[in-house]
Amino acid sequence: MSNSTDAHSETIDFSRYPDDRGHFGPYGGRFVAETLMAPLEELKAAYERYRNDPEFLAELEYDFQHYVGRPSPLYYAERLTKHLGGAKIYLKREDLNHTGAHKINNAIGQALLAKRMGKKRVIAETGAGQHGVATATVAARFGMECVVYMGAEDVQRQSPNVFRMKLLGAEVVPVHSGTRTLKDALNEAMRDWVTNVDNTFYIIGTVAGPHPYPMMVRDFQSVIGRETKRQFLAAEGRLPDALVACVGGGSNAMGLFYPFLQDKSVALYGVEAGGLGVASGQHAARFAGGRPGVLHGNRTYLLEDDDGQILGTHSISAGLDYPGVGPEHAWLHDIKRVNYENITDDEAMEGFETLTRLEGIIPALESSHAIAYAMKLAPRMRKDQTMVVNLSGRGDKDINTVARLKGISL
Amino acid sequence: MSRIEQTFARCRQSGRKALITFITAGDPEPGVTVPLLHALVANGADILELGVPFSDPMAEGPVIQAACERALAHNVSLNRVLDMVREFRQTDSRTPIVLMGYLNPIEVMGYRRFAQAAAEAGADGVITVDLPPEEGEELNAALIEHGLDPILLLAPTSSPARIRQICDAARGFVYYVSLKGVTGAASLDIANVAERVAAIRAVSKLPIGVGFGISSPEAAARVAEVADAVVVGSALVRLVAQHQNDSMKIREAAGAFIASLRQAMDQSQAAKA
Numbered sequence: 001m002s003n004s005t006d007a008h009s010e011t012i013d014f015s016r017y018p019d020d021r022g023h024f025g026p027y028g029g030r031f032v033a034e035t036l037m038a039p040l041e042e043l044k045a046a047y048e049r050y051r052n053d054p055e056f057l058a059e060l061e062y063d064f065q066h067y068v069g070r071p072s073p074l075y076y077a078e079r080l081t082k083h084l085g086g087a088k089i090y091l092k093r094e095d096l097n098h099t100g101a102h103k104i105n106n107a108i109g110q111a112l113l114a115k116r117m118g119k120k121r122v123i124a125e126t127g128a129g130q131h132g133v134a135t136a137t138v139a140a141r142f143g144m145e146c147v148v149y150m151g152a153e154d155v156q157r158q159s160p161n162v163f164r165m166k167l168l169g170a171e172v173v174p175v176h177s178g179t180r181t182l183k184d185a186l187n188e189a190m191r192d193w194v195t196n197v198d199n200t201f202y203i204i205g206t207v208a209g210p211h212p213y214p215m216m217v218r219d220f221q222s223v224i225g226r227e228t229k230r231q232f233l234a235a236e237g238r239l240p241d242a243l244v245a246c247v248g249g250g251s252n253a254m255g256l257f258y259p260f261l262q263d264k265s266v267a268l269y270g271v272e273a274g275g276l277g278v279a280s281g282q283h284a285a286r287f288a289g290g291r292p293g294v295l296h297g298n299r300t301y302l303l304e305d306d307d308g309q310i311l312g313t314h315s316i317s318a319g320l321d322y323p324g325v326g327p328e329h330a331w332l333h334d335i336k337r338v339n340y341e342n343i344t345d346d347e348a349m350e351g352f353e354t355l356t357r358l359e360g361i362i363p364a365l366e367s368s369h370a371i372a373y374a375m376k377l378a379p380r381m382r383k384d385q386t387m388v389v390n391l392s393g394r395g396d397k398d399i400n401t402v403a404r405l406k407g408i409s410l
Numbered sequence: 411m412s413r414i415e416q417t418f419a420r421c422r423q424s425g426r427k428a429l430i431t432f433i434t435a436g437d438p439e440p441g442v443t444v445p446l447l448h449a450l451v452a453n454g455a456d457i458l459e460l461g462v463p464f465s466d467p468m469a470e471g472p473v474i475q476a477a478c479e480r481a482l483a484h485n486v487s488l489n490r491v492l493d494m495v496r497e498f499r500q501t502d503s504r505t506p507i508v509l510m511g512y513l514n515p516i517e518v519m520g521y522r523r524f525a526q527a528a529a530e531a532g533a534d535g536v537i538t539v540d541l542p543p544e545e546g547e548e549l550n551a552a553l554i555e556h557g558l559d560p561i562l563l564l565a566p567t568s569s570p571a572r573i574r575q576i577c578d579a580a581r582g583f584v585y586y587v588s589l590k591g592v593t594g595a596a597s598l599d600i601a602n603v604a605e606r607v608a609a610i611r612a613v614s615k616l617p618i619g620v621g622f623g624i625s626s627p628e629a630a631a632r633v634a635e636v637a638d639a640v641v642v643g644s645a646l647v648r649l650v651a652q653h654q655n656d657s658m659k660i661r662e663a664a665g666a667f668i669a670s671l672r673q674a675m676d677q678s679q680a681a682k683a
Contacts, residue, residue: 021544031513031540033469034576035590038567177475178465187468194469195591197567294513294540295466307487308515309465 014261022211028327030210032297039197044212046117051219063108064223068098074231079358087381089374091391092228099134101393102224102252107134107203109220111142114201121145121200125189127154127182128319129161130393131205136170146170149188151181154318161397179312182322186296206249207326210297214326221255228388229259236386242267245390246369248319250326252392261337270329271373273315274342284313286325287333287340300330316345317365347372364393413506413534414559414582417456418617418638425683427634427675429454430619431668432643434461434477435494436486438654444497446661451505453665454672462491462511469539471592473644476651488515492531499532506534508561513541521549525556535559535582543579550579563587564610577614583639585619586610593644598623604636627674634675642671
């Protein structure tokens with residue numbers, strides 16, 4: 001196990017980031033066309049007003065409890081632990097949330113904000129469809145019009161989620177431009193927002209985009225880490241030695257890590273999609289294969305070519321298939337507070353099958369990357385050490401993909 | 411005096427408004443661009459905006475997105491765009507060229523290296539769509555140092571304080587985006603444009619170009635009545651797309667369209683005088 005902190009990060013007060021303009025060190029910020037500056041200021045002002053407002057927080061807490069089903073359990077994965085023969089493994093069960101993933105935590109938070117801002121229409125981008133489903137769900141609950149942009153390729157590979165969104169009353173718009181995946185869906189959602197700013201709230205699904213989104217989404221998702229800390233202390237009487245989470249845009253990881261950033265004894269591992277292997281070029285490992293640049297309103301690590309054009313990515317998991325990463329992750333990478341690793345498609349499939357067979361839990365292919373990394377890490381740790389893996393979503397949505405990989409027709 | 415300043419001065423003297431045309435470099439293929447730029451000038455364009463293709467053009471509507479994709483299919487990089495500017499300059503040393511694109515390709519090249527290379531190639535100004543003044547100090551300083559004008563966008567949503575901030579950071583002219591939305595959107599509210607242009611004039615002496623939503627000679631003539639320059643983009647790029655298999659036809663159709671805008675703008679100015 002590597003030491004996850006260096007001298008630099010020990011003196012940092014993480015609660016003071018980002019700065020007023022949304023910077024995490026050199027990352028983040030606000031890189032958008034002028035038309036979006038005013039709506040982003042309006043959003044920031046609204047969020048600043050409500051983020052510590054007792055009434056807003058009470059409403060959010062009520063929905064977390066009674067609608068989402070929080071707190072989600074912290075589950076000791078005993079058979080997985082014994083199978084690996086190392087550190088004791090706990091799973092944070094975000095897969096048990098309403099709609100089956102952590103995405104609902106943020107969608108509820110932003111929808112409550114939209115309601116207070118008087119916006120009657122919400123839009124979202126989605127990759128795997130989990131954020132789209134979460135947004136369509138809260139839109140149904142609050143009686144808002146909902147449009148979800150989804151890359152045409154993702155519409156194909158995540159058809160069950162497309163149908164769920166439609167059942168919930170959302171309009172799903174397939175995006176045919178560019179690589180026809182999540183990044184293009186995000187472009188299209190931004191274009192909608194810039195055209196309809198007066199009545200529309202854009203619910204971004206991850207800790208990326210222009211300020212204040214990375215901060216706001218992190219804050220809403222931090223319920224994961226706060227609960228984990230409380231639950232782990234109750235179960236073990238101390239803090240875990242390691243936390244593991246997959247990183248696409250990085251919202252489930254940021255939500256788990258954020259309340260632990262100041263706890264130097266806790267090693268943090270973010271797991272990117274290694275696809276067919278970083279050397280193959282077919283992956284979404286921004287830290288292993290990318291460099292800093294500007295996309296989607298923020299400066300962060302990107303996969304790009306030598307001319308600054310954004311590259312297509314590959315992952316078995318649509319939710320990790322994104323060429324950028326949240327700017328706070330970029331900063332945590334540079335200051336070495338979080339270790340970023342990558343897991344290939346094949347390794348993720350092995351994690352998927354192992355957890356399913358040993359614990360009776362079918363993980364999302366995104367979360368399977370975190371499981372697969374935990375399977376590498378746990379045996380390198382002592383038996384008296386502990387880790388928490390964020391099981392960010394359930395795998396029902398992926399059964400078609402898994403069946404296809406196995407050559408089975410359903 | 412810069413080429414952009416000279417152009418606006420010339421337009422003022424001759425009582426006409428500037429016509430600014432936008433095409434995407436390398437659309438539909440690299441060989442088309444430089445002859446097309448010359449054709450635009452021959453038909454009445456005063457300033458040329460040359461779009462630098464980007465894989466994720468977040469502020470563009472479908473017409474210019476498709477143009478970016480056609481150009482990128484030919485790997486038209488920022489370096490190749492600068493080559494086109496250099497080639498254009500061999501036979502036209504008078505017409506300003508403004509590069510318009512997104513920040514990331516410039517980040518990769520490096521701000522200072524880009525500013526130097528763009529100036530050497532013969533560009534006159536740079537519009538970086540996704541770079542608001544708050545984040546743009548370093549690039550804008552590098553551009554100014556190399557004699558290039560950073561041209562900034564103003565939107566209907568810009569507050570009076572921001573209008574002032576943006577005009578302070580801009581050089582050459584400012585570009586008022588006349589509607590909320592992406593490039594190529596349909597409607598244009600001329601009374602509203604007149605009001606906003608007056609608000610910009612109250613705080614800045616820079617010439618004001620107005621773009622987004624101008625697709626006909628009539629619209630161009632009406633905008634010319636309130637602005638210093640009329641910017642036409644998507645309507646022109648649409649013609650390029652229509653004739654993409656025939657570069658001669660592209661020049662003819664684009665030239666005829668620009669000539670029609672020129673004529674309508676000049677007639678409305680003559681009627682005013």
